[in-house]
Amino acid sequence: MRLGSGTFAACCVVIEVLGIAVFLRGFFPVPVRSSAGAEHRTEPPAPEPSADALRDDFLFGSKGVKFMPYTTYLVEKGASHSFVAEAKPPTVTMPRIKALTTGSLPGFVDVVRNLNSPTLLEDNVIRQAKAAGKRMIFYGDETWVKLFPKHFVEYDGTTSFFVSDYTEVDNNVTRHLDKVLKREDWDMLILHYLGLDHIGHISGPSSPLIGHKLSEMDNILMKIHTSLLSQEREGLSPSLLVLCGDHGMSDTGSHGASSTGEVNTPLILISSAFERKPGDIRHPKRVQQTDLAATLAIGLSVPIPKDSVGSLIVPVIEGRPMRDQMRFLHLNTVQLSKLLQENVPSYEKDPGFEQFKVSEKLHGNWIKLYLEESHSEVLFNLGTKVLRQYLDALKTLSLALSTQVAQYDVYSMMVGTAVVLEVLTLLLLSIPQALRRQAKVDIPLSSPAFSLLFYLMFLVLSAIHIIVCTSAESSCYFCGLLWPVAGGVMVLMSALLCAIVSVLTKMFISKSLPSKNPAHPNSRWSELDLLIVFGTVGHVLSLGASSFVEEEHQTWYFLVNTLCLALSQELYRNCFLEDDGEPQHHFHMEPGIVDATPGLPYRTGCDVWEQDTVRERLSLSDMLRGREKWMALASPWLILACCRLLRSLNQTGVQWAHRPDFGHWLTSSDHKAELSILAALSLLVIFLLVQGGCSPVSRAALLLGLLGVYCYRVAIGNVLFPWQQDNRDIAKGIIEARFVYVFVLGILFTGTKDLLKSQVIATDFKIKTVGLWEIHSGLVLLAALLFRPHNLPVLAFSLLIQTVLTKFIWKPLRHDAAEITVMHYWFGQAFFYFQGNSNNIATVDISAGFVGLDTYVEIPAMFLTAFGTYAGPVLWASHLVHFLSSVSSDSALSHACFCYALICSIPVSTYIILVTSLRYHLFIWSVFSPKLLYEGMHLLITAAICVFFTAMDQASLTNS
């Protein structure tokens, strides 16, 4: 079967996406779940203020003493227990709320659904409390209302939509307090304060604003506590006040990963039922965040949530009689061992379960003794023994369950890896064919010899599948698939393998034949090609080190800079040496070492190396004269300077993320005027650079669209109009954003129309170029709308660099399609990081998903966020399509598509092997898995780009 190399590459990438999907499903652990219903039963109102992004050192550190005197007093002297609760990554609000209420460990995939927050279906404390007839009131973050839609008798959700607002969100919660505290018609009050988190996002944990916020929180806590105390004096039973943070904040103020600041949150339980004892504030005990669910459930006398892996926080029940303590611990152990039974087939051998059996027996003995004779030393001693035994069992069980979460589904991972590697091998093997002039790849899919191999392979794979699936102990995604689907995957795998084998045999046959041209095509590699190969290999290898994954932007900036220097060297050599009229020297190497072109006649002078560039030299002297030439010579330095400016716009990564950057300076509220000027200038530059290639209609649309972008930013309060003095009300800017969307769609539509027209009228070549440029400009307009205003210069500089490179470097130097593709890819990657992205989930700009939308709508929001995040690579790819179809020959586009597919799939395939081998690495969840998600998403986007490429290529084929 003969395929165009573009089509072939697109098919390969699509199959790779499937492989990655299977791999990801196996890699990300399936959460521990229980399926049975709740049964058993066992007191006091419990207000629970929780503050978003409350770090442990805010309370227990110097800041706590300074800004939170009342809380510090309670912790030191009051009837309270304080702990440091360890949150597990991902430290993002929704998974943390789930952990606090269900006691389970939400998987990493939950982050992706963070925005969506569908109703919490798993068993949780809130549901149990509702079933027990408790009346609950909630004020604070809207996420709770979405998770628990019908559970609260009264609620007021605050949206965390506007991160820049940190006073209103909290006043919204506090204004209800006075009323609620006077009433007595509720059992549980949950408050979730967002202000601290927002301050962290704006200005980091060392900002002076933090202090104000903390003292505000302290006053609120004092208010609640005093009112509870006065109620107790009136004869009500003692109440429990819980203060906790869902996650901390990193030293830059963001969260999502697993640095100490993000993971450690304070947990303070205050109740007059506790003994007053002077505790040591400096060293609170460490507990798990998941322990709170079990503790609250015991406190509220409701069943412990079924999926909870937490163990009861023991100091809380110390004041109760021994019999009660034992009963509570028994309840907890029973629940945990049930969960273990459902998730581990060989649970009976688990040490935790054995300990549980022993402690149950001891407990029975104790009860017998207790009923026979009360109050004796023997009883007390046995009791403490039982308690200790229970605690050990709890600890072991809880640990076993938590590690159960981190089990990999190795079989699915292997299947995914096998598919991806087979595709990559096929791509690599077909390089020589695909990059020939006619750009065709021969895929041997129907030769009879390989059908036998194919059936054998299929049989072997099915046998392996059956063996693995029948003997598997833990759950396996791939085994759970329907038979036809699994069979299809196996057919695919064996077909790919056969294709590889036949391509290899073909290569060997053609090698062993006396070949006609012994000359290696590779021996003429220029410095640029060497750089491209070494850069790609170096980048791929660097992904094995966690620091290089964290600081991947450094790798790309470094490579792009080196690329610019290599380009400038090439440019200088071409410009200066061509004027060199009197070549005095001649360097000659004997045939055999640089014997690339045996037939080339050696002329006098420095002609040997001139041969390399004879094409370019002609064009250079033709195209660049006078001032143009000097501009061409300066262009690499201009690009370097632009890259340096962009680099200091957004500091990303981990090690240097705390450094001051222009982005933070611009977004701080004092510099609104500067930001406005910069945004307006950038929009102007964008218009000037884009309008040249458009038709008049889309030029007007672009202008109006860019004006609309500015109006939208004014409406949501990011920037100012010159005539506008003070801050207006913040609106959502729905109308303005939709106004821009109309123009985006309009421009894209005109572009598509032009492309279709160029199909019909085969003669007119220009229409196609215009059409492609219009699609590019439509995407630019969309990116301008989605980018935060301080990132607009990134867009402007990206367009500027594209123009400069096209005009002064690519056109005069005539690089081939493969080199141009790789350069586009490198710049695309660098711009991904210039935008402020990193390999950390926390840097994804979610606000892009809400532009122009009233409420959260899943599909558009996902699409917009993905586009906003990957705007850099996508825009460079669309520029590549336009550039190649405007300058060069027929096969350029399919070459480019092939190279793009190859250069994107090499890192992904290597990375999944690296991740598989590093799966027990310390940083696997914090560093490597987010990167894996990014890589998966990147491959998906590459697949879309390759399909677009192929479509354009097909169009040009039908044309010619």
Add this chain to the structure above:
Amino acid sequence: MKDTDIKKLLYAHLLCIFSIILSVLIPPLFLENFSILETHLTWLCICSGVVTAVNLVLYLVVKPNTSSKRSSLSHKVTRVLKCCIYFLMSCFIFHVIFVLYGAPLIELVLETFLFAVILSTFTTVPCLCLLGPRLKAWLRVFSRNGVTSIWENSLQITTISSLVGAWLGAFPIPLDWERPWQVWPISCTLGATFGYVAGLLISPLWIYWNRKQLSYKNN
């Protein structure tokens, strides 16, 4: 290809390597608390001075450029002045390139500049000695197949290997090992030095190895 030339080249290069080793070993005898990592800047100054001196001496003694004509004193003086200006220019250009590569603009200026100086010592100084202040000749030597003698060939190899060494030296900086040599610009200067030494060692061997294939028209 004359074996004596290659031998001469090898001895010259060994002398350069010896001078770099001395720049590490001798200063502790005179200076207190001298170590490459802690008093890195002092070492940079000493090393670049020593290497420049050795290069000049070698140039005067060996005289690889036999073709250069006798010229008047004033011509020589302008030539020396020009060389100095070229050297300073190359330092500044390297400094600018480092900043473009991401070196801090305002902090650590002295460190960055001394790194530029040492890299110029390894690359520009031998070029100036051998080729004189003629940019065209430089461009020729550093183009593919543009060298005309073993001296130029070895110059090409040492220069490229010191640049590549400096380039590779930047790689350990993002790693979180927290070693003293990961601090900017120590890893890069060390990389450049190792690259230079490697180039000095490799180039005679490489030329010896390929002596059959190499033939320079001019010699």
